[in-house]
Amino acid sequence: MAAPTKPEYKVIGTRPVRPDGIDKVTGRAQYGADIRQARMIYGKVLRSPHAHANIKRIDTSKAEALEGVKAVVTGADLPQSGDRRSDKSLNVLAADKALYRGHAIAAVAATNPYIADEALKLIEVEYEVLPPVLDVREAMRPDAPVVLDWVRTTSMAGTGEEPTNVAAKGGFNFGDADKGFEECDEIVEGEFKTKMVHQGYIEPQACTAMWNPDGQLTVWTSTQGSFPVRNDTSEILDIPISKVKVVPTEIGGGFGGKIPVYIEPTAALLSKKSGRPVALRLDRTNVFEGTGPTSGTSIKAKIGATKDGKLVAAYADMAYEAGCFPGSSVTLGAMAMFAPYDIEHVKIDTYDVVVNKPHVQDYRAPGAPAAGFAIEQLVDELAEKLHIDPLKLKQMNSSHEGTRGPGGMPFSRIGQEECVEAAMNSEHYKSPLEGPNRGRGVASGFWFNVGLRSSVNISVQPDGTVNLVEGNTDIGGTRASLAMQLAETLGIAYEDVKPMVVDTDAVGYNDVTAGSRTTYATGMAVNKAGLNLIEKMKGLLAAKWSAEPDAVEFASGTFSSGENSASFREAAGIVAGPADATLNATGEVSAGVLVGGGFSTHIVDVEVDPDTGKTQILRYTVVQDAGTAIHPSYVEGQMQGGAVQGIGWALNEEYYYDEEGKMANASFLDYRLPTTLDLPMIETVIVEVPNPTHPFGVRGVGEVSIVPPLGAIANAVYRATGVRQFELPMSPRRVLETTHDLG
Amino acid sequence: MATVRIPGPLREAAGGAELVTASGSTLREVVDDLERQFPGMRERLVEDGAVHSGITLAIGPNQTNDLDAAVADEDEINVLPAISGG
Numbered sequence: 151m152a153a154p155t156k157p158e159y160k161v162i163g164t165r166p167v168r169p170d171g172i173d174k175v176t177g178r179a180q181y182g183a184d185i186r187q188a189r190m191i192y193g194k195v196l197r198s199p200h201a202h203a204n205i206k207r208i209d210t211s212k213a214e215a216l217e218g219v220k221a222v223v224t225g226a227d228l229p230q231s232g233d234r235r236s237d238k239s240l241n242v243l244a245a246d247k248a249l250y251r252g253h254a255i256a257a258v259a260a261t262n263p264y265i266a267d268e269a270l271k272l273i274e275v276e277y278e279v280l281p282p283v284l285d286v287r288e289a290m291r292p293d294a295p296v297v298l299d300w301v302r303t304t305s306m307a308g309t310g311e312e313p314t315n316v317a318a319k320g321g322f323n324f325g326d327a328d329k330g331f332e333e334c335d336e337i338v339e340g341e342f343k344t345k346m347v348h349q350g351y352i353e354p355q356a357c358t359a360m361w362n363p364d365g366q367l368t369v370w371t372s373t374q375g376s377f378p379v380r381n382d383t384s385e386i387l388d389i390p391i392s393k394v395k396v397v398p399t400e401i402g403g404g405f406g407g408k409i410p411v412y413i414e415p416t417a418a419l420l421s422k423k424s425g426r427p428v429a430l431r432l433d434r435t436n437v438f439e440g441t442g443p444t445s446g447t448s449i450k451a452k453i454g455a456t457k458d459g460k461l462v463a464a465y466a467d468m469a470y471e472a473g474c475f476p477g478s479s480v481t482l483g484a485m486a487m488f489a490p491y492d493i494e495h496v497k498i499d500t501y502d503v504v505v506n507k508p509h510v511q512d513y514r515a516p517g518a519p520a521a522g523f524a525i526e527q528l529v530d531e532l533a534e535k536l537h538i539d540p541l542k543l544k545q546m547n548s549s550h551e552g553t554r555g556p557g558g559m560p561f562s563r564i565g566q567e568e569c570v571e572a573a574m575n576s577e578h579y580k581s582p583l584e585g586p587n588r589g590r591g592v593a594s595g596f597w598f599n600v601g602l603r604s605s606v607n608i609s610v611q612p613d614g615t616v617n618l619v620e621g622n623t624d625i626g627g628t629r630a631s632l633a634m635q636l637a638e639t640l641g642i643a644y645e646d647v648k649p650m651v652v653d654t655d656a657v658g659y660n661d662v663t664a665g666s667r668t669t670y671a672t673g674m675a676v677n678k679a680g681l682n683l684i685e686k687m688k689g690l691l692a693a694k695w696s697a698e699p700d701a702v703e704f705a706s707g708t709f710s711s712g713e714n715s716a717s718f719r720e721a722a723g724i725v726a727g728p729a730d731a732t733l734n735a736t737g738e739v740s741a742g743v744l745v746g747g748g749f750s751t752h753i754v755d756v757e758v759d760p761d762t763g764k765t766q767i768l769r770y771t772v773v774q775d776a777g778t779a780i781h782p783s784y785v786e787g788q789m790q791g792g793a794v795q796g797i798g799w800a801l802n803e804e805y806y807y808d809e810e811g812k813m814a815n816a817s818f819l820d821y822r823l824p825t826t827l828d829l830p831m832i833e834t835v836i837v838e839v840p841n842p843t844h845p846f847g848v849r850g851v852g853e854v855s856i857v858p859p860l861g862a863i864a865n866a867v868y869r870a871t872g873v874r875q876f877e878l879p880m881s882p883r884r885v886l887e888t889t890h891d892l893g
Numbered sequence: 894m895a896t897v898r899i900p901g902p903l904r905e906a907a908g909g910a911e912l913v914t915a916s917g918s919t920l921r922e923v924v925d926d927l928e929r930q931f932p933g934m935r936e937r938l939v940e941d942g943a944v945h946s947g948i949t950l951a952i953g954p955n956q957t958n959d960l961d962a963a964v965a966d967e968d969e970i971n972v973l974p975a976i977s978g979g
Binding site: 304305306307319320321322323324325481497557558559560562742743744745 | 898900901902903904905906911937947948949951953954955956969971972973974
């Protein structure tokens, strides 16, 4: 199916320099740890050495007496209403139970970080150590230690009565899976496991808080969502939202992990107690042990097809670790799992399971990569058994407009078929792969756009340029992608738009920079603001030109009425002179929850060393539907970045726990992220099937590229070794064990 | 009458049906009709006068938790699980 023709744009599709580029490459940009305030002091957090323990007693008196210590706080300093504090509050500072190694127990603020470290050693904590539960399937057993005594299994059908670690049961059921499998000629199945992994953002969490005597709290922080930080801080500290201002700094990566608050309420409490601004910055071990990685998972899956290659039925039993509080991404994983395929009969059971690990957080397309690891291997196995090219099998069964999508609603116009076709036609796929111990794998994946709420302000400056005020932290180049959409709307040059990210007091509410939503949903708000400005200017021009209000037209950046015409800049000069009111406009959207999304298909060639088990990536191509690529270079960057994170997840990354629940590899020396030395250049092919829900056809591009790599590499390793990989990471040790039957 | 796709966990309460029809010009009236047909269904879908916190509703492709949202006879209504985490 050919992609539709894209409208001709002047700005969209070009590759200008990003407005924040020079500051970032010259070191002038202010990140979380760059904030300095007069009389600022330094906070440190004491963390649990145990994965599961009752806290019998905390004595902070010796720490408080240490010279230079200005404040000490524990969970008892956080407000409580009802029987217990909220999960968010308990995660910031524990109450009477430590729920994972690294759980924050207490915090101090001192005149320098070294005194703060010494003070932590003086805090006495008496623990009653309990057996930890660390594996998702073990945690589901009726005789497993219960992590939280208030958890009952919830589902649409009701709430259970007994304490359990299974916090939620859910699922989807379309058609009749049992009947569907009876119609199949080939059925393949397997059980797939993935380990907990971290987003691996390079900048650790860092914030500074100043609680003024007048009750006004200001928080400078590295976050994906200044407004959610404001809301959560307000809720945890039980103070009005109007008393909290959050100033977002530049952010050195987030990938979903910098949405929740971990340190901001603690820094605020320390500031309140000390009367000083408090800086609180995590180190890498803190980040691994004390923030939110993504779930370890166990997925039992089955899929069947007719002998001519029609996928008929699928089933999955998906259990995801939630960490120490309920709330994993298992439902999203279930919704994404079969989305690339048009399958009539689907049944999925999901389980959200509490374990003694950090509470999980979003990680780029949360829940979907593990699901892809399972389904993409099974589809590959079917292709082999049916003697059909794996991409051909995908093409034959691709989702398309009208296919029942995640949750049951039909897809609008999507680009899965176009992505598979582009992969089949790519130079990579047409090139032969030769040599021993080498294999080629392919996989597809889907991820949503979350729409949510966005708000922007625009104002025309005296020289005809336009300030764009927005509230979404810029992680992946969204200052540029939003400015380009405004420039396109107004018919002006990209350089004539000046985008700026401001604090929570300076713009209307904006949801997080996450869920592939900012260029999509905030782009809709920007377009709306631009259209509102044009309408306002048409009315003002009509008065100046003595024309009827509806007689002024706007097209291609020019206002016209009869013999009168003016470019945007000229029009601004006419209607916003020294005696006229300033030209401003706003744009706001509430763009829904899960509102479409995008597909991606990957091709990878690997070589597996039969002696060491090491897998080398020889060549890698990402094909992805961007809807409309606003800034193609940034789209390509997202495609490459997601693929690289997926490669790390596939081959090396894992939280390696000992039996007591201690992470044994909580540093970048031992937690093996891929580097440039491990990778070839990631090739990209942008497909553009415009999204009908967006004025410029944008699809979010930030996440879907991490979904296919796990399955694609597993399929390539299988082709290279003849052995299927059912567990991640496919580290040299695991590949050796499985290929030499050493398990 | 609108078509309502019943999610797996609620099918037992709907006599095992995946698709049912229900009358009503708003989501609230559709829920009322579902309750008439399948007693006990309302408490699965609505709590304290609002859409249950564990689910979200969609009329065609449009998700909404507004029980007064208009429903047409040709609409398909989906009951989706609320997203936790993610």
